[in-house]
Amino acid sequence: MSKITFLGAGSTIFAKNVLGDCMLTPSIQGFEFALYDIDYKRLKESESMLQNLKESLGSDVKVKAYTDRKEALKGASYVVNAIQVGGYKPSTVIDFDIPKKYGLRQTIADTVGIGGIFRSLRTIPVMLDFAKDIEEVCPDALFLNYTNPMSTLTGAMLRYTNVKTVGLCHSVQVAVPELFEALNMSDDGVKWKISGINHMAWLLEVSKDGKDLYPEIKRRAREKQQEKHSDMVRFELMDKFGYYVTESSEHNAEYHPYFIKSQYPELIDRFNIPLDEYPRRCVEQIENWEKMRDEVVHSKNLSHERSHEYASYIIDAIETDKPFRLHGNVLNTGGLISNLPEKAVVEVPCLVDRNGVTPCHVGELPEQLAALNRTNINTQLMTIQAAMSGKREHIYQAAMLDPHTSSELSMDDIVSLCDDLIEAHGPWLPNFKSENMLV
Template identity: 85%
Template sequence: MSKITFLGAGSTIFAKNVLGDCMLTPSVQGFEFALYDIDLQRLKDSENMLENLKKSLGSHVTVKSYTDRKEALKGAKYVVNAIQVGGYKPSTVIDFDIPKKYGLRQTIGDTIGIGGIFRSLRTIPVMLDFAKDMEEVCPDAWFLNYTNPMASLTGTMLRYTGIKTVGLCHSVQAAVPDLFKSLNMDYDDVQWKIAGINHLAWLLEVSKDGEDLYPEIKKRAALKQQEQHDDMVRFELMNRFGYYVTESSEHNAEYHPYFIKNNYPELIEKFNIPIDEYPRRCVEQIEDWEKMREDVVNNQNLSHKRTHEYASYMIEAMETDQPFRIHGNVLNTGGLISNLPANAVVEVPCLVDRNGVNPCYVGDLPGQLAALNRTNINTQLLTIEAAMTGKREHIYQAAMLDPHTGSELSIDDIISLCDELIEAHGEMLPNFKREESFV
C-alpha cells in the first residue's frame, strides 16, 4: 500500500484541505494516510475528522494515526510537512514581545525579520531530524514542505540532506485572481508569469488576448490608493518598483525598510499596517477552533471541495504522468533566475510528472526586483549558516542584514536582542557558541 505521511497532522483544517483534496483524487485511492503529531489530542481530532470525511466522500483510503514518527514515515511515498515548532506559546509570544522592548515591531514574523530568523533556528533542527528518519525508512519519498520560513527550511533540506524536497505556498496561485477581484477586473482567460522568491515573487507579465494589462492595473490601483484598503503596501511597491508582489501587504510591510518605522509612526496608518497581526490571528484561531471543533471533528456529514493547494495535484501528476504546472520553491541550480545566487531558494514555475519536479528557466528578473529579493536572500542564507554551524556570529549578521531590523536598530541593540532571544527560547534552540569578537 502506498503511503502519504502528514507531519503536523494536528493542524486539522489544513489536514482537511490537503488530505481531503487527496481523497478526491482518483489515483490516490488505496493509499494509506499516515498521521503524525506531537499533540495527541489534536492528532486524534484530525483522525476522527478524516474518517468522517472519508465516509462522506466515499473515498477508498486508509487513515491511521501514529505516535512513533519513524513508523509513520516508514515506506512513505510522499511526506507533507506542516509543523510549527514552539507554537503560539511560548515561541511566537517570545518572538514578538522581546523585540518590542527594543522598539522593533512586526506584523507576521514568520519569514524573515527577527521573528522569521528565530522561527528558522528552532525549526531547522527538527527538519534535519525528519530528514535523518526519512533517509533510513523512506529515502525515495518526496518531501512537500508547507512550513515557514519557506526559503530557509527548504534550502536547508535541499543543501544539507539527500531528501527530494519542494516548498509549496498558496500565495502564487491566489495573487492574480485576488488582484483582479480587488480592482473589479475580469479574470477570465488572463495569462500571467510569476517568479522570484517565496512571499516576494513578482507578477512579471499579465495579459489577455495579447494585450498587456499592467497599464490598466496600475491605473485602477492608483485610484484605489486614495482610500484605505488591505493591499496598500503591495500597491505602493508596484508603484515604486513597477511590478505586483505575490504575498500580502501585512507580510511585505516587514520585508522592506520603508513601512514600519519608529521615526515615522504615521506610516502605520497611511499604509494600513496591522502591527502584531500574527499573535492576534493565533488567539482568534484558538478561540474559533474551540467553538467549531464539534462541527468539524465529529461531523459525520462533513463535506469537502478540492482546493487550490498544490499537494494533491502534484501527487496526481507523479502517479499518472499527466504533467501539472506549479510554482515551487527549489534551489536556484543552474541559474533558474540568473541574477540571484545559486544557493538561494527561488519560487519559479515547475512541471510535475512521473520524473518529479522539473523547474523552468526564468532568466534575469528586472534589476530592481532582483535587488529587493537579494536583501531577503542575504538574511535567509546567513540564518541557514547559523543553524548549520551553531555560531552566534551568523545570527547577528542575519539580523543586521535584515532590511527591517537593520533599518531600526543599532548594531549593539541587534546583538543584545539576539542574545536575549536565544536565552528566552532555551531548549528550543541548539547551543550556539559565543564568538570572542562579539562578547
Template identity: 75%
Template structure:
C-alpha cells in the first residue's frame, strides 16, 4: 500500500503545509493520505480542507480520515507526527503558571527548561504507544517527527523502539537566509555548514566563492546591537561564543543561564526578551481560529505553494532516488559529532534517497559550542531516564541540571516545583516514584 499517515492531523495549518506539499510531488500520485486525530471536529476540518485542495490541484490521491489509530497506521510507508499532548489548556498553562510562583519565567517552554521537561514526560508515553502500533502494522515505515521537544522524542524513538525515526525542525533551512536579510546581506550562492543539537545547532561555516563571510556578519551584527531588534540574544551569543545559533532568540533566551534572571531584571529589556511568548501566541490563535478556519476549511478556491518544510522533499527523494540534503535529528551513533555523547540526539546534515536516511559525519564542534550543547543534553538524557524508569529522582535531577532553572532556583525549590507540577498535571503523566535519594522529602 502507498500510504502516508498523519498523526495529529487536527493541526489544520500544518497539515496543509506538509500534505499540501506532498500533493505537489508527482511521485506521490496514487498515494493515500491517512489522517488521524483524537479531536474528531478538527480531524474533519483538515479532511475537508485537504479535499478542497485536492480538487483544485487535480491530484490523483485518496484522502481518508480515521478515528482508529491502528487502522490509520496499517500499511503506512511514511508516518508524519505533529501531536501536542495536553494541549494549551491545561498542560501548557500549567507549565508556565506554576514555575512563575517560584520566580522562574519562560518564553516558549517546549524544548528544555522546566516546561520542556514536563512536555516530554507527558508526550513520551504516547510516542511509545505509536511505536507499538507501528511495530505491529507498519514496521518498515519511516517516522517523520515534527513534535517538540524534538531531541528527546526522536532520541526515545530511536533508542527504545524498532521504528526508524528522523526529527525535522524549521530552523535550519531558514537560519542563514533570515540572518542575511536582517543584516542587509546577499544570501545568493552561499555555502554553509550547520550542526549541533535541535534548536541549538550552529552555523559552523558560511562562505561565498571560498570567502569566509563571518567577519562581515559579525561587524554588521555589532552595529545592529546598538538598537533594539528581535534577535539580540543570538547576536550576543555569536559575539561571546563566536558562532550564530539556528533557533530564534526567544527560544535561546531560556536555553542558557545568562538572559532571564530575576536578580537582573534589566536583562529582559536589554535583550528584548518576550517572556510568556508562547501563551500569548496560543491565545491569539484561539481568538482568531474561527476566521482562519473559514479561510482554510470551507474555502473552495484553496491554493497551495510548496512550503519550506523538509517532509515532502524527503519522501520525494526516497520515492524517486534523487538525493535530497537536509538538516535532520538523529542519534549520535558512531559519534557523528565526536565531542557530544553517543546517546544524544544531534542535528546534522543528512541525505535522503531510496536507501533511506543517511546522516553525515561532522567531527568535533568548536569546544565552546559542544560545551553549550552538553548543558542541554544533560537535561535531555535525564528526562529520558525519568520517562523510561518512572523514577521521580531523575525528574528532579533533569531540572537541577537545566541551565536556566539552576541559575534561578535552589535545589530544594526545584524539588518542590517538580512535585507541584507532577501533582497539577495529574493523569496527563504516568506515576513517578521517589527512590532512596529523595525518599525523605
C-alpha cells in the first residue's frame, strides 16, 4: 500500500484541504494517510474529520493516526510537512512583542525580518530530525514542504540532508487572478510568466492574444492608488520597480526598507499597512476554530472540493506519469535564475512526472528585481548558517543584513534584540548557548 505521511496533522483545516484533495484524486485511491502530530488531541480530531470525509466522499483510502513519528514515516512515498514550531503562544507572541519594545514593527513575520529569522531557527532543527527518520525508514520519499519560512527551511533540507524536497506555496497560483480581479479585468485567456523567490516572485510577462497587458495594468493600478485599498504596497513596488510581485502587500511591507519606518509613521496610513496582522489573524482563527470544531470534526456530511494546493496534483503526476506544471521552491542549482546565488532557494516553473519534480531554467531576472531578491536571500543564507553553526554572531549578522531591521535599528540594538529573543524563546532554541555570544 502506498503511503502519504502528514506531519503537523493537527492543522485540521489544512489537512482537510490537502488530504481531501487526495481523496478526490483517482490515482491516490487505496493509499494510507498516516497522520502525525505532537498534540494528541488535535491529532485525533483530524483523524476523526478525515474518517468522516472519507465516508462522505466514498474514498477507499486508509486513515491512521500515529504517536510514533518513525512509524508514521515508515515506508512513506510522500511526506507533507505543515508544522509550526512554538505555535502562536509562546513563540509568535514573542516574535512580535520583544521587537516592538525596540520600536521594530512587523506585519506577518513568517518569512524574513526578525520574526522570520527566529521562526527559522526554531524550525530547522526539527526539520533535520525529520530528515534523519526519513533517510532511515523512507529514503525515497518526496518531502512536500508547506511550512514557512519557505526558503530557509527548504534550503536547509536540500543542502544538509539527502531528502528529496520541494517547497510549495500558493502565492503564484493566485497572483494573476487576484491582480485582475482588483483591477476589474478579465484573466480569461491570459498568459503569464512568474519567477523569483518565495513570497517575492515577479510577474515577468503577462499578455493576451500576443498583446502585452502591463501598460493597461499599470494605468489602472495608478488610478486605484488614488483611493485606499488593501494592496497598496504591491502597486507602489510595481510603479517604482516595473513589475508586480506575487505575495500580498502585508507581507511585502516588511520585506523592504521603504514602508514601515518609525521616522515616517505617516507611511503606515498612506499605504494601509496592517501592523501586527499575523497575531490578530491567529486570535481570530483560534476563536473561529472553537466555534466550528464540532461541525468539522464530527460531521458525517462533511464535503470537500479540490483546492488549488499543489500536493495532490504532484502525487497524481508522479503516480500516472501525466505531466503537471507548477511553481516550486528548489535550490538554484546550475543557475536556474542566473543572476541569483546558487545556494539560494528560488521559486521557478517545474515539470512533474514519473521522474519527480524537474525545475526549469529561467535565465536572468531584470536586474532591479534580482537585486531586491538578493536583499532577502542574504538574510536567508545567513539564517541557515546560524542554524547550522549554533553561533549567535551568525544570528546577529542575519538580522543586520535584513532590509527592514537594519533600516530601523543600530547594530548594538540588533545584537541586544537578538539576545532578548534568544533568552525569551529559551528551550525552543537549544543550540544557542551564552558562551557563543559576541564579547
